[in-house]
Amino acid sequence: MWDEEYDIVIIGSGFAGLAAALEARKTCSSVVVLEKMQVPGGNSAISGGLVAAAGSPLQAEEGILDSPELMLDDMLRAGLDYNDPELARIVAEKSTETLLWTIEELGVQFKQTLSHLGGHSVPRTYNTTNTSGSGITRPMLVKCREKGIPIDLKTLLQRFITDEQGAVLGVEVRRGYVFPHAGSGESRRIRARKAVILATGGFSQDKAFRRIQNPILSENIESTNHPGATAESLVAAIRAGATPVQLSLIQLGPWASRDEEGFGVGSMFSMLAGFPYGVLIDVKTGRRFVNELSDRKLLVDAMLNTGRESLAIVDQKGVRYASTLGKCLKRGVVKQFGSIEELSQVNQVPLAPLLETIRVYNSSVKRGVDEEFGKPIPEDLLPIEEPPFYSIRLISKVHHCMGGIQINARAQVLDIETHRLIQGFYAAGEITGGIHGASRLGSNAITDCLVFGRIAGRNAAQDPSR
Amino acid sequence: MWDEEYDIVIIGSGFAGLAAALEARKTCSSVVVLEKMQVPGGNSAISGGLVAAAGSPLQAEEGILDSPELMLDDMLRAGLDYNDPELARIVAEKSTETLLWTIEELGVQFKQTLSHLGGHSVPRTYNTTNTSGSGITRPMLVKCREKGIPIDLKTLLQRFITDEQGAVLGVEVRRGYVFPHAGSGESRRIRARKAVILATGGFSQDKAFRRIQNPILSENIESTNHPGATAESLVAAIRAGATPVQLSLIQLGPWASRDEEGFGVGSMFSMLAGFPYGVLIDVKTGRRFVNELSDRKLLVDAMLNTGRESLAIVDQKGVRYASTLGKCLKRGVVKQFGSIEELSQVNQVPLAPLLETIRVYNSSVKRGVDEEFGKPIPEDLLPIEEPPFYSIRLISKVHHCMGGIQINARAQVLDIETHRLIQGFYAAGEITGGIHGASRLGSNAITDCLVFGRIAGRNAAQDPSR
Numbered sequence: 001m002w003d004e005e006y007d008i009v010i011i012g013s014g015f016a017g018l019a020a021a022l023e024a025r026k027t028c029s030s031v032v033v034l035e036k037m038q039v040p041g042g043n044s045a046i047s048g049g050l051v052a053a054a055g056s057p058l059q060a061e062e063g064i065l066d067s068p069e070l071m072l073d074d075m076l077r078a079g080l081d082y083n084d085p086e087l088a089r090i091v092a093e094k095s096t097e098t099l100l101w102t103i104e105e106l107g108v109q110f111k112q113t114l115s116h117l118g119g120h121s122v123p124r125t126y127n128t129t130n131t132s133g134s135g136i137t138r139p140m141l142v143k144c145r146e147k148g149i150p151i152d153l154k155t156l157l158q159r160f161i162t163d164e165q166g167a168v169l170g171v172e173v174r175r176g177y178v179f180p181h182a183g184s185g186e187s188r189r190i191r192a193r194k195a196v197i198l199a200t201g202g203f204s205q206d207k208a209f210r211r212i213q214n215p216i217l218s219e220n221i222e223s224t225n226h227p228g229a230t231a232e233s234l235v236a237a238i239r240a241g242a243t244p245v246q247l248s249l250i251q252l253g254p255w256a257s258r259d260e261e262g263f264g265v266g267s268m269f270s271m272l273a274g275f276p277y278g279v280l281i282d283v284k285t286g287r288r289f290v291n292e293l294s295d296r297k298l299l300v301d302a303m304l305n306t307g308r309e310s311l312a313i314v315d316q317k318g319v320r321y322a323s324t325l326g327k328c329l330k331r332g333v334v335k336q337f338g339s340i341e342e343l344s345q346v347n348q349v350p351l352a353p354l355l356e357t358i359r360v361y362n363s364s365v366k367r368g369v370d371e372e373f374g375k376p377i378p379e380d381l382l383p384i385e386e387p388p389f390y391s392i393r394l395i396s397k398v399h400h401c402m403g404g405i406q407i408n409a410r411a412q413v414l415d416i417e418t419h420r421l422i423q424g425f426y427a428a429g430e431i432t433g434g435i436h437g438a439s440r441l442g443s444n445a446i447t448d449c450l451v452f453g454r455i456a457g458r459n460a461a462q463d464p465s466r
Numbered sequence: 467m468w469d470e471e472y473d474i475v476i477i478g479s480g481f482a483g484l485a486a487a488l489e490a491r492k493t494c495s496s497v498v499v500l501e502k503m504q505v506p507g508g509n510s511a512i513s514g515g516l517v518a519a520a521g522s523p524l525q526a527e528e529g530i531l532d533s534p535e536l537m538l539d540d541m542l543r544a545g546l547d548y549n550d551p552e553l554a555r556i557v558a559e560k561s562t563e564t565l566l567w568t569i570e571e572l573g574v575q576f577k578q579t580l581s582h583l584g585g586h587s588v589p590r591t592y593n594t595t596n597t598s599g600s601g602i603t604r605p606m607l608v609k610c611r612e613k614g615i616p617i618d619l620k621t622l623l624q625r626f627i628t629d630e631q632g633a634v635l636g637v638e639v640r641r642g643y644v645f646p647h648a649g650s651g652e653s654r655r656i657r658a659r660k661a662v663i664l665a666t667g668g669f670s671q672d673k674a675f676r677r678i679q680n681p682i683l684s685e686n687i688e689s690t691n692h693p694g695a696t697a698e699s700l701v702a703a704i705r706a707g708a709t710p711v712q713l714s715l716i717q718l719g720p721w722a723s724r725d726e727e728g729f730g731v732g733s734m735f736s737m738l739a740g741f742p743y744g745v746l747i748d749v750k751t752g753r754r755f756v757n758e759l760s761d762r763k764l765l766v767d768a769m770l771n772t773g774r775e776s777l778a779i780v781d782q783k784g785v786r787y788a789s790t791l792g793k794c795l796k797r798g799v800v801k802q803f804g805s806i807e808e809l810s811q812v813n814q815v816p817l818a819p820l821l822e823t824i825r826v827y828n829s830s831v832k833r834g835v836d837e838e839f840g841k842p843i844p845e846d847l848l849p850i851e852e853p854p855f856y857s858i859r860l861i862s863k864v865h866h867c868m869g870g871i872q873i874n875a876r877a878q879v880l881d882i883e884t885h886r887l888i889q890g891f892y893a894a895g896e897i898t899g900g901i902h903g904a905s906r907l908g909s910n911a912i913t914d915c916l917v918f919g920r921i922a923g924r925n926a927a928q929d930p931s932r
Contacts (some may be wrong), residue, residue, distance in 0.1 A: 238710070238882060239707075244704070246713075417705075
């Protein structure tokens with residue numbers, strides 16, 4: 001009947017899967033992580049490495065007042081209250097302890113400055129020193145090796161194996177699978193003596209599936225995700241009785257570069273420099289049209305509404321935290337100019353309105369109030385006036401699936417018919433739905449993945465049901 | 467193996483199910499309709515009986531220029547482009563031929579005036595003479611009897627029976643089921659030699675299921691639907707491999723009365739009088755806050771944003787098409803007043819701002835332009851000035867599920883994994899998802915149900931697969 005057996009079988013080797021593995025391993029010797037790609041880390045490894053935490057040590061140092069309540073409020077406001085408030089609260093409440101866990105137990109290195117991302121009331125975002133999620137997945141993989149947790153690559157989930165009551169007993173996989181070749185590899189049946197934890201991420205690269213959920217997201221809209229971000233494990237979970245939640249709520253990132261593929265290096269430039277310290281303008285008119293620190297949904301809606309190209313502009317002082325600047329310049333994703341005149345000419349922005357836009361914006365910054373669009377003006381926000389100036393051409397790309405399968409506060413997957421837990425079945429991370437509602441805030445994904453990955457690992461290892 | 471056999475097994479006896487039955491019966495002698503409730507007609511029978519049709523005879527008589535293209539544009543605009551454009555186009559294109567079919571083949575009787583409902587560019591809505599969907603379901607049931615199509619009541623769908631390739635072979639039901647008692651009745655296996663057509667409607671009354679999809683829709687938010695509008699057949703379809711689409715897009719109706727349960731008689735009063743010929747005001751301020759002819763989503767969003775009670779006010783001339791007025795007055799759902807002063811006192815609306823609101827509105831009506839909120843001002847829209855005046859207290863109620871299972875243009879249910887049709891499986895009406903996107907326009911549901919019910923019935927009867 002079974003080809004292999006483990007106590008805990010985890011599918012997916014990103015933040016959620018690895019966090020689940022490390023936590024489960026504390027009380028359970030037999031844990032395996034299965035990964036369909038040829039490299040571990042999934043989309044987590046190519047993310048920007050931003051972690052939101054409310055009430056963190058850096059906030060204390062900088063005198064920033066924050067709380068889980070305020071973070072939850074921000075999540076619900078951006079999420080248009082589509083969020084499951086109980087699950088969202090858990091992310092906010094456990095954010096700082098989880099951040100500290102990455103530092104103390106994993107040795108993750110963070111920069112000593114916080115970022116203020118759109119939709120957050122205050123700066124609460126930590127940045128890995130290498131400006132990448134790999135700054136977290138690599139130490140996690142090292143720790144897994146130390147603890148003797150195998151990460152089995154090229155292993156594709158095919159389906160969940162359930163008993164007559166619907167309990168998940170194990171999985172059927174293909175070992176030796178070569179993405180994306182269906183049918184490659186050999187079929188194996190793997191028993192999970194305690195539980196299966198699904199942590200396979202979102203489906204932003206599954207153009208057929210995402211278009212069914214939101215027809216606006218046509219083939220020619222790019223994604224920031226790695227090519228493996230497809231829907232087959234979500235489908236397998238639904239076939240096993242999981243409840244699909246809010247699958248049509250799919251986030252576009254407003255900050256990606258028009259001049260490179262995928263997430264690239266430009267996205268982090270926009271997030272760390274262009275949006276917080278610069279202006280976002282319509283290329284055709286030279287005018288601002290939105291608070292640059294709005295949440296992603298508001299920004300994308302505003303950008304799509306202009307129906308035109310958008311450009312972020314920032315000066316010498318504004319790029320001081322833009323750690324990807326060197327790479328951006330090298331790849332031509334960000335361009336550098338000695339004057340606004342030159343910038344306007346190369347980007348074909350009408351000069352007079354652009355100068356007026358910057359003049360009005362600078363005067364708002366000096367006064368400390370953006371009356372036009374309500375952008376928060378903290379003390380470290382300075383006028384755009386010191387050359388060189390920098391610009392990045394933006395285009396919206398599919399970035400995150402807010403929808404997925406429903407879990408409860410213990411990360412147990414809930415049955416679509418009974419609304420009760422499915423025995424032996426846990427999930428965490430982007431594969432789950434309902435935590436972020438209509439719009440996930442930047443830097444909340446890693447927090448969510450780590451928080452619920454750990455919850456899933458801990459509870460699965462101690463699952464009393466078997 | 468099987469207890470009973472038919473060529474075509476239809477689940478649900480509302481507009482879509484009955485239309486499918488009548489159409490299938492034209493080429494196929496063995497058709498059955500299964501209905502879980504003790505009466506036929508489902509939610510269709512208690513709806514308002516409004517049918518949208520583009521390019522209709524009444525539009526021609528009244529000189530109203532309309533086209534399927536314009537109707538499609540209206541659907542996509544209200545739907546925020548979440549609509550499947552191919553399916554939405556079919557509804558618009560077949561709207562008039564389907565309306566004529568109800569008149570010519572079924573003998574449905576309509577009033578000789580059109581209504582202009584919110585979100586529609588022009589008046590294009592027919593009204594049944596009895597201001598109820600039963601004006602359509604009753605003639606359909608009569609026709610079914612004539613044609614020898616059995617409508618088997620108290621028969622609950624339990625699950626689809628599929629073969630190893632996933633094709634639908636039949637259904638397991640409970641005969642003698644007494645809603646809502648799970649386990650009542652006897653289990654029977656019914657074979658569908660050609661196909662099963664699912665036409666079971668939405669899940670607006672399934673408080674647990676709808677709240678999972680949209681947590682805002684808590685237990686204490688009422689629904690306009692009949693109690694049988696629950697999710698079990700949707701769940702059964704998903705278990706059989708159907709693709710869930712946009713389940714979180716659930717519509718609240720902005721026009722229901724606070725002073726009665728369900729859809730009641732007040733909803734039609736608001737739709738036929740209060741919104742087109744009156745003003746919608748915030749009770750606390752006495753002010754308008756929205757174009758009364760916006761689509762339902764815009765209206766509900768605006769009403770929830772005020773966070774206060776809303777009231778629609780209309781005068782003697784404005785109620786000339788309000789065919790439920792008598793019942794409304796009798797039940798206390800609509801109140802009648804000799805003066806605005808009296809109306810303001812009873813409803814506790816501040817008088818001075820209310821008088822000013824009506825003065826400004828009347829002057830907009832006279833000028834033919836509503837500069838404040840952009841309400842369309844047709845020729846037959848008159849100032850609010852002639853007593854008696856009428857008011858209705860409004861509250862938002864869950865009304866329609868835009869989401870459901872995915873179908874193609876032939877009404878075939880599509881598999882969640884392969885995106886190809888599931889053999890022997892058709893669906894139509896509110897159980898399907900993706901046609902109306904983020905907001906279904908008033909009077910488009912009946913058109914959709916009849917159009918796709920007929921498509922499903924015709925194609926299922928001629929299904930070449932078996």
